[in-house]
Amino acid sequence: MDTLSRAAALTQIAKETEFLRSEIALGDADVRIKWKTDFRGYEVPQRKLPQPQGIIDELNLNVPKELSSHLRKGDFDVLAYQTCDTLDQLQNCQDRMDWFFYIDIFVDESKTASLASVSAAVKDLKAWLKDEGFVSQIEWVNNANKMLSQLFADAPPLPESRQLVKENIAIYYNSLVNEKLQLSFSEYLRNRLGTIGAYPEVEFCFAYQNKLLTRTELEAAESMKQLMAWATALQNDATSAAKEREEEDHASLYHYFESPEEFASFVEKAYSRAIDTFMALRPEDPTTALHDYWHCCQQWICGSLVWHLTTKRYRECIRSVEGV
Numbered sequence: 001m002d003t004l005s006r007a008a009a010l011t012q013i014a015k016e017t018e019f020l021r022s023e024i025a026l027g028d029a030d031v032r033i034k035w036k037t038d039f040r041g042y043e044v045p046q047r048k049l050p051q052p053q054g055i056i057d058e059l060n061l062n063v064p065k066e067l068s069s070h071l072r073k074g075d076f077d078v079l080a081y082q083t084c085d086t087l088d089q090l091q092n093c094q095d096r097m098d099w100f101f102y103i104d105i106f107v108d109e110s111k112t113a114s115l116a117s118v119s120a121a122v123k124d125l126k127a128w129l130k131d132e133g134f135v136s137q138i139e140w141v142n143n144a145n146k147m148l149s150q151l152f153a154d155a156p157p158l159p160e161s162r163q164l165v166k167e168n169i170a171i172y173y174n175s176l177v178n179e180k181l182q183l184s185f186s187e188y189l190r191n192r193l194g195t196i197g198a199y200p201e202v203e204f205c206f207a208y209q210n211k212l213l214t215r216t217e218l219e220a221a222e223s224m225k226q227l228m229a230w231a232t233a234l235q236n237d238a239t240s241a242a243k244e245r246e247e248e249d250h251a252s253l254y255h256y257f258e259s260p261e262e263f264a265s266f267v268e269k270a271y272s273r274a275i276d277t278f279m280a281l282r283p284e285d286p287t288t289a290l291h292d293y294w295h296c297c298q299q300w301i302c303g304s305l306v307w308h309l310t311t312k313r314y315r316e317c318i319r320s321v322e323g324v
Contacts, residue, residue, distance in 0.1 A: 003075045006310040006324050007082055013323040014306065015039045022309055023319040024264070025242045026254070030319050031264035033238055035305055036272040038279050041295065042302040045087045055095040055150060056102075061143045067105060075311040076101055082303030083201075085295070089208045092154045096204060099147040100197050106140050107176050108195075115180040122173045129166045151204070161207035168199035179251045188251060195251075196236060198229035198300060205296040211289040220281060221293045227278040228297035234271045235308040238264070242317040275301070 001009070014020055019034040056063050056071070076097035084093040103125075107118050124136035128145040136142050148169075152162060175194025183191060193199070202225050213221055237253035241263065257263040278301065283291040308314060309321045 001324075003078050003310055003312060004081070007078055007306045010306050010310055010321065010324045011039070011042075011044070011082075011302075014302070015042070020305070020309065021322040023321075024238060025317050025319055026260035026263070027242065029260040031260045033264050033268050033271075035235075035268075035309075036275040037302075037305070038275060039302050042298060043085060044082055044303070045085065045090060055098050055147055059143075059146050059150060061146065062139065063102075063143065067102075070105065071098055071101055074101060074313045075307065078311065079304070079307040082307050083300045084205065084303075085299050086208065089205065092151060092204070092208075095147065095151055095154070096201065099144060099151060100201075102140075102147065103144050103176075108179075113180075115177070118180055119177050122177050125173050126170055129170055155204060156207050156210050158207060158210060158212070160212055161203070165200055165203045165207065168203045171199050172197055183251065185256045188253065188256065191251075192233045192237075192253070193226060193229040196229055196233040198232050199225060202228060202293075202296050202300060205299070206293050209289065209292045209296075211292060213289050213293060217288075217290040217293075220283075220290060224278065224281055224294050224297045227274050227281070228300050231271060231274045231278065231301045232304045234267050234274070235305050238267045239308045239314040239317055243314070 010020070014037045018037060020037055021032065021034050023030050023032050056068055077094050080090065080094035080097050084090050107113050107121065121136075121138055121141050124134070124138055124141045125144065127134045127136070128148070132145075132149060134145070136145070152165075155162075155165075171194050175191050178187075178191045179195050233253075241252065241254040253267075254263050257266065278297070282294055285291060309318060310324065
């Protein structure tokens with residue numbers, strides 16, 4: 001069964017149960033984690049296959065074939081498909097996956113990504129946010145900025161939304177530098193909300209609503225976004241723990257716990273609290289902009305969970321998922 005079919009099957013199961021049960025490999029131990037679910041209102045676009053990703057080819061970027069191939073093997077097109085809810089934003093969502101994971105290759109997965117090199121790259125990435133004509137001496141940074149320029153060109157043109165997206169991208173960039181530091185447990189948790197990339201993602205998604213939040217709504221929206229980022233981070237930290245546990249210099253939630261069982265218990269309890277708190281924030285009036293914002297966050301929580309539990313990217317780490 002391919003990833004898209006597995007994701008569809010798991011989505012149906014999630015709509016009919018309170019928990020998705022998984023068994024995850026953590027070195028010599030296999031741990032069970034129950035993922036609290038509430039998929040009421042969650043839907044994906046009605047098409048059999050996602051559109052092919054093509055922003056790197058479209059922009060004719062000078063990207064090594066092995067790097068481009070790595071992006072294709074990650075099932076990131078399925079992540080885009082599972083997390084967006086309208087066909088008009090699907091291509092942009094898929095292109096955002098290429099942009100995010102392209103940066104991830106250089107600042108997270110690369111063994112040569114030192115604090116100095118990441119700081120220099122982030123400085124130039126942020127410079128483009130202030131001046132879109134900026135050109136870096138780092139080739140991959142220029143490629144990332146070209147992708148981002150195309151993402152903005154394809155997204156709705158509301159100036160206020162564009163600025164919000166840029167502000168949230170800056171938070172993501174800053175977190176990449178912090179990730180290279182020695183962080184305490186509480187510092188790691190705060191920074192992880194940025195590194196997961198959820199902040200700019202939800203702002204891009206909401207931009208397609210062509211609506212603006214009032215000052216009163218902004219505070220509630222910030223809480224929704226933080227909970228969405230936290231839930232997504234827990235999904236990622238759990239399903240990638242086996243891959244990252246041997247990397248002592250890699251910032252990972254797993255490294256802050258004494259045993260796999262302690263880690264799994266923390267993830268399961270923290271995730272359930274996050275879902276319960278997030279669902280309690282659902283606005284009663286479905287016609288408001290704040291409800292649309294909440295729904296963008298819900299699409300990501302649900303779609304990201306399904307993707308993490310079915311993607312080839314983490315299949316070696318996941319022993320089993322009930323029902324698929």
